[in-house]
Amino acid sequence: MMDDKGHIQLNNLLYSCVYEKQRGNEQFVYEHALGCVVSGETHLLTNTGTIKFKAGTIGLVRRNQLVKSLKVPPPGGEFKSLNIFLDQAFLRRYSAENKLAQVEPYTGPSYRILQPDPYLKGYFDSLLPYFNQSAQPNAPLAELKTREAVELLLRHDPGLKGILFDFSEPGKIDLESFMNRNYMYNVPAAKFAMLTGRSLASFKRDFEKVFHTSPGQWLLQKRLMEARYLISQKGRKPSEVYLDVGFENLSHFSYSFKKAFGVAPSMM
Template identity: 40%
Template sequence: MTTHQIHSCHLGPELSPEQFISDHYFMFLLKGSMKAYDGRKHYSMQSGDCFIARKNHLIRYTKFREDDQFIKIIITLDEPFLKRFTERHTYPVSPSTYGDSFLYVNENSFIKQYIQSLEPYYSSDSELDETFADIKREELLLILLRSQPELASIFFNFSAPHKIDLEEYMQQNFRFNISLERFAFLTGRSVSSFKRDFKKTFGMTPGSWLMKKRLDEAYFQLNSQHQKPSTVYLEVGFEDLSHFSFVFKKTFGKTPSEVATSKA
C-alpha cells in the first residue's frame, strides 16, 4: 500500500497572523482538532467539522495534532472577492442575528463533494491556478448560501463596526494582544476618540489600563489557579516571557514563579 504526504490547502489571501480576523474564512478540519476562545465563548472543532470564522472578531485558538498531523482546508472570503460576487449574484441582506465568532456549517452532500474536489491540492504539492482558485471560492459560496441563505447577512455586510460600549468590550477583550488602532476600529472609533473615551471611562490611558489589567489577571491565574508563568504570559496578552517577568516583579515585588509556587 502506497502512502502520500497530506498537506493543508489554502485558497485566497493569507490570513492575518494577529489574533484579529481581518476576513471571513471557511475552514474544514481534515485531521486534528482545535479549541478557540473569543473573549466571551469557547469553541471546540473536531476532525470532519467545517465552520466559518467571522471577520472583525478577536480569536485565540489552540491546535491539536492527530497522529502528529494537523491538516486543514482554509478558504478566505475577503471583501474584494465578496464584492465581485455580488456583481453577479443577488441575495437579500437583512441585519445579522449572529453573535458568535465561529459559525458551524451544516453538513450536507454538496459540502462533502466540494471537499473531495479539492483533494488533489491537499494530497500533493499541486497548486491551484489563481483563476481556478476564484472559481472554487465562488462554488463554495454558492453552496453555503444555498444551504444557509441567512449567511448573506454576514458575508455581504461591508460596513465598519459601529460604536459600541467601550467598558464592556475592553473588559471582555483585554487579553488579546492587538494594537490600540485595532481596538479603536473594533469599538467603532477613531484612534483619537478611542483614547478620549477611554480616559473618560477608565480614568487612565489605554496603555496603562491594559498593563494593569493584564498583570492583575496574571497574578490571579498564578496565585489562585496555579497556572505556569510560561502559559499565563501569553494568555493575558504579553508577547515576551522575560518582559512579562520583569514588569510583574516590578509591580508585585515577586517573580511570577514565586507567586505560582506560594500558597494562596
C-alpha cells in the same frame, strides 16, 4: 506563498499540518473564514467560552472577530485543516454581479458549525491537491474556488447571506464594557478602536475619559493583575498564563510582572 513548515498559504487558501499543540499567531479574524478540520481538533477561545471544532467539522467564522485558536493533534497523529478566506472585495463583486438585495446588519452568532454536507466535504477534498508544490492555483483559479465556496454555502443554508453580504462596519459601542471583556487579546489599539466603532484618535480620547490612563498602560496593568490572580489564587504556572492574558512572550511578561509587583511570577 506562506510556508512555515506547519502552514502553507496559496492566495486565500490555507493548509495547516502540525504535530504538537499550537496556538494561532493571529488573534483577529480579518475576513470570513470557511474551514474544515481534517484531523484533530481546533479550539476557538472566545470571550464567552471555548468552541471546539472536531475532526470532520466544517465551520464558518465571521470577519472582525477577536479569537484565540488552538490546534490540537489526535493522540499519536497530526492536526490538519483547510481554510478559505472570503474577502470583502470578492463578496462585493459577487453581490453586484448577482444583484443581491442589501441585507440588514447581522446580529447572529459569529461562529457557525455547519450541518454535515457532502457537497461541502467534496469541496474541501478538492482543495487538497493544490497544496502539492506542482499544483499551485493561480489567481483566476483561486477566485473560481472562492466563488464555488460561496455558492455551496448559499446552497447549504440561504440564510448565510446575512453573514456573507453584511458589509457594514461595527457601530459605536460601550468602551468600558468591551475592553473589560477583551483585554486579553493581543491586537493593536487600532483594532480595538475599529471594533468599538471609533477612529484611533477618538478611541484614545474616549479611553482616557473612561479609564483615566492610556490604552497601553491600562492593558499592561489589567493583564498583569489577571496573571497575578491566576498564579497566586488558581495555581497556574507563569508559562501557562502569559499567553492567556495577552502577552507575546514569557521574558517580557516576567520582566513586567517583576517590575510591577517586585517579585518574579515564578516566586508567587
